Amino acid sequence: QVQLVESGGGLVQAGGSLRLSCADSGRAFGNHAIGWFRQRPGKAREFVATISFSGGGTDYGDSVRGRFTISRDYAKNTVYLQMNSLKPEDTAVYYCAAKRTYAVVPGRMGYEHWGQGTQVTVSS
Numbered sequence: 757q758v759q760l761v762e763s764g765g766g767l768v769q770a771g772g773s774l775r776l777s778c779a780d781s782g783r784a785f786g787n788h789a790i791g792w793f794r795q796r797p798g799k800a801r802e803f804v805a806t807i808s809f810s811g812g813g814t815d816y817g818d819s820v821r822g823r824f825t826i827s828r829d830y831a832k833n834t835v836y837l838q839m840n841s842l843k844p845e846d847t848a849v850y851y852c853a854a855k856r857t858y859a860v861v862p863g864r865m866g867y868e869h870w871g872q873g874t875q876v877t878v879s880s
Contacts, residue, residue, distance in 0.1 A: 757782040758854045758869040765850060765874030768842055776837040776874060778852030788869075789855055789862030790835040792826065794848035794876075803864040804850070807835060813861040820846075842878045849873040 759782035764775050778790060791806035805816045805826040814826055825838040835852060853867035 758785070758788055760852050760854060760869060760871035762850065762852050762871045762874040765876045767877045767879065770842060770844055770878055770880050772842050772878075773838070773840045774842065774876060776839065776850055776852075776876070778835040778837075778871060780833045780854070785833045785854075786830060787856055787858070789857050789859065790826075790828065791853045791855075791862065791864070791867050792835075792837045792850060793853060793867075794846075794850045795873075796845070796848040799848075801851075802848075805837060806862045806864065808860060808862050809858055810860075813859070815861050815864070839876070842876075844878045844880045847876060847878050849875055 761779050763777045792804040793801050795801045803817050807814050807826045811828050823841045828835040851873045852871045854869040855867045
């Protein structure tokens with residue numbers, strides 16, 4: 757059973773950086789792709805990034821490509837989202853999610869397990 761817990765959110769000025777963590781306490785991490793999504797105030801949930809079960813395949817949303825980097829540490833059962841050059845429009849609740857797939861690039865749909873989310877606020 758995958759059990760995801762996000763951390764690392766907070767308040768940062770525009771242009772700054774944050775690193776979000778998504779830890780799995782259920783220890784079923786190794787055969788799951790992990791995605792990051794966000795929900796901005798008054799907006800629908802939006803795909804941010806995903807990483808394959810092997811770590812070899814990644815995909816990013818257009819609005820974050822080149823600024824955000826997703827990575828995973830198998831020893832720590834954790835996936836990270838490094839966010840640089842943050843903008844006020846990046847303000848959102850960020851969620852990580854998991855799905856069991858061996859796809860090289862996991863895709864943006866079909867995530868089955870979700871964390872509770874962590875708030876990121878970027879001030880102008």
